[in-house]
Amino acid sequence: MSEPVLAFVLRLRELYEESGWPSLQAFAQAVGYSRGTISRFLSGDRQPKAYFLDKLFAAMEDRTGRPVTEAVRADTRRLYFESIRLKTPAEYQLFRMEEELRAAHDETRQRLDEQLKAHDTDRKALTGQIAELTDNLRRMEHEWQDLLHRSERLTEQARVEGERRKFLGQVLEEVARLQDGLVLALTPPQQPPEHWPLTGLVLGDRTGKVDEMALSPGGALIASVGSDGTLRFWEPAASRSPVRTLHHDRPVLALDFHVGRRLLATACQDGSVWLWKLAAGRSAEPERLGSEITDVRAVAFAPRGDGLLAIAGLGGRAVELWKPDRDGATPGSPSRRVRFLRDEDTGRPPPPGTRVGRFSGYRLYEGFGGHTDGVDALAFSPASGLLATAGVDGTVKLWDLxxxxxxxxxxxxHEGPVRAIAFSPDGxxxxxxxxxxxxxLWDPVTASPTGQPLTGHTGAVRCVAFSPDGQLVASSGDDATVRCWSPAAGRPLGKPLTGHHGPVTGVSFAPNGSLLSTTGTDRTLRLWPRPAI
Structure with missing residues (x-):
């Protein structure tokens, strides 16, 4: 036996023993040969064919569960072809060519793998750089948007703050001209700055409590009345208009401005209703309406501008509608003139020749009931087609005018009397x-509530008002607080606005919606900035 053949035979025996076959018969079956043929392969009496090596390696992997390494495969194949080199030179040459091709293939594959790895590394690096740049661009875009919004917010805040400072400056300048002992104070902040960035402005009078107030349509005039029967006017944004105080001879319970006719309606405790003509440079002479309601609780002008006036209260038909008499007469319920009592600015009656605002009388247009215990409040819809009445019987009724x-x-x-009522600006x-x-909150079309009741007041609610944009509802009550709500979300906005020392009897928004005015039994009228939504 030649040395190359012996080396191959020894390798076969080594592989047979390492695989741990239980018998030669089992090994023969695994590689697809007879036991005798395998015995002759292991003794060197017979040389196997080249494909025997592939069957041998496959059987070894099945037996051991481990892959045969490439080094073992290559070395076994080399020993095999060395053993047959002299016996079958052609087959040996084929083996050499196959090995050279395999080596060239492996070298080429290794080189390509290295190139692919390098390309993959470059691709990953580029992908990472692109992702980083994308993130930077997004972050820069977000920062830019944030800066843009912040700039817009600061610009708007600066504009609003400028208007407020100008308004307060005019108020302070005007108050310095007053001669009737009006009390002015800037209250300390009651809420965190993010809710109420401006402190409340307090206008008060030492002579009597303030029961009701109203803003003129243009927002330039504030009127308030109290239990002492005094009708007070503030023109806080005017540079040369002094405060004017006019007297009733009985307590006043309600008042309202007319949108276009510069009229003010006031209702007294004795059931009388008075109309005042407001004209620049003129004094006011009231006109009384002959209402059949014995205890007037509310008055309201219709927004549509034709002068329609609603009066509500206890007794009689509970609700009356009055219209201007185009002919100047007042059939059925005549109105009468009463004297202008006194101008508190001077303490004297107006001098002779003072111009008096003339206006036509009003006549009773219609009256109706419907509530079992009278009406405490009323409100017109923006188009003046509906009238809502708040009843002492705990219901709200809608009337088609x-x-x-x-x-x-x-x-x-409501569980008890309804004390306040208001329409949103869009109706x-x-x-x-x-x-x-x-x-x-109610839907006037379906006559059903929208959402759950808004709770928070610890006493009766005296007044409600919508902001001009309809995004806020303000309410005031006997608990001395003013609360703002989001009608869309049905939740409170910010914390309660405090400062009054007693029930808050009136609340109203300025026409531009930036300020909220409140009145109370503590003899003060307060101005507050609108809370953030």
């Missing part, structure tokens, strides 16, 4: 406030 009949069934939900919502301390 075109036909003078109920527009829908009573709105029920799609109604807010009501009750003696049960809740504020309820």
């Amino acid at each position: 075109a036909v003078g009949t109920p527009a829908a069934g009573p709105l029920s939900g 799609r919502r109604i807010a009501s406030g009750g003696a049960d301390g809740t504020v309820q």
